[in-house]
Amino acid sequence: MLLPADPRASYLVQRQLIDAAILEVLERGLYILGPKVRQFEQSFAGYIGSGQCVGVANGTDAVHLALRSCGVGPGDRVITVAHTAVATVSAIEWIGAKPVLVDIDPDTFTISTESVAELLERDHARTIKAVIAVHIYGHAANLNELIKLCKRHGAALIEDCAQAHGATFQGRKLGSIGTCGSFSFYPTKNLGAFGDGGAVTTSDPAIADRLRLLQQYGWRERYISEVPGYNSRLDEIQAAILNVKLGCLDAGNARRRQIAERYTQEFAGLPVRCPTESRESHHVFHQYVIRVAERDSLKQHLEVQGVKTAILYPVPIHLQPGYKSIVECPDGALPVTEQVAREILCLPIFPELSDDQVGTVIQAVQSYFVHRR
Secondary structure, X not given: OEOOOOHHHHHHHOHHHHXXXXXXXXXXXXXXXXXXXXXXXXXXXXXXXXXXXXEEOOHHHHHHHHHHHOOOOOOOEEEEEOOOOHHHHHHHHHOOOEEEEEOEOOOOOOEOHHHHHHHHHHOOOOOEEEEEEEOHHHOOOOHHXXXXXXXXXXOEEEEEOOOOOOOEEOOEEOOOOOOEEEEEXXXXXXXXXXXXXXXXXXXXHHHHHHHHHHHEOOEEEOOEEOOOOXXXXXXXXXXXXXXXXXXXHHHHHHHHXXXXXXXXHHOOOOOOEOOOOOOOEEOOOOOEEEEOOOHHHHHHHHHHOOEOOXXXXXXXXXHOOOOOOOXXXXXXXXXXXXHHHHHEEEEOOOOOOOHHHHHHHXXXXXXXXXXXX
C-alpha cells in the first residue's frame, strides 16, 4: 500500500548520518538546550533569512508563543482561517484570545486577503491584535497585501509555516517576512524530526528575547522567573536529527515539485482541479491536493488500487463540536472553505517516492475516470 507520507523512508536514506548524530548526543550527556539546539537555531535562522530562531517543543507551541511574544493576550482577537490544522486555532484559544475566522482563496486555499480587509475595515474600532496567515500545503499566502493591512491596523502578522519549510514569496523564505514565523517539525513535514518539535523565527531582537523567556519558565537566570513562562523546549536529540535533515531540505523540496509537475501533466483533461502556484510563490508541496466532485468515491477506488490518500482537512474548524462556540464566525461566512472541504484529496507525495510509484498513483487516478465514462 502506497502511503500519503512515509517518514521512515527519509530515515533509511540518511540512516548513517542520523544514527551518528543521535549517538553523539547520547555520549555527550547534554540532553536539554545543549549545543545541537543552538546549532540548529543558528542554521535554521540562516536558512530562513531571519535574524533569530528559537526552538520549542512542537508546532502548536510555536504559534502560541509567537502570539504571546507579540503581546497577544486574553480578550484580544486574532484573525485566521478554518481550513487549517486545529493547532492554529487551539493556540489562539489557549491564551484566552478569540479566534476570528475568515474565508480562503479558492485557488491557493490560503487566507483570503479580501476577507481580512473587509473584516478589519468593518471592525476597525475593535481589538484585532494579530493575523495568522497559514501557508497551507506549502504555498504562500498573499503576504504583500497582508503586511499592508496589518501595518494599517496595528496588528502583528504571524506566518504559520508548519507546511511550508523552504517555500518562498517573491524570493524570500516564508518565516522571514511577517512579525514571526512558526514551524512544526512533526515527522511528516518537509523538514521533520522523529518526534515532536517546533521553532519560531523572527528578525525582531525584542521578540526573540521574549520568546526565550517564555520558552523556559520566564528564566533569564536559572530558577529566577522574570515573567510567567512555560516549558517548551526543542530537545537535543531532535535538534541533532534536524541538523542532518536541514542539509537535504532543498533537494527534497525539488523532488516534491518534480512529482507534482508530473501529476499535473498526467491529470490534464481529467475532471480534476490540480494545485496552482501564484507567480510570487515557490510551492514546496507538503501536500499535493486535488479537488474533485466525487472525492469520497475516488478515495475508495484508490485504496482498492493500493494507493492510500488523506483529507487535510475534512471538517472546517468552525464546524467542529469543540470549537463551534469558541470561534467568531457568522453562519454562512465561509462558503469557499466549506466547499473545499467536501472536494479535496491529498495524493502521496514525499521525496523518496520512486518514479514507478508515482506512475502507480497516476494510473490509479486515471483508471477511476476511465471506468466512469
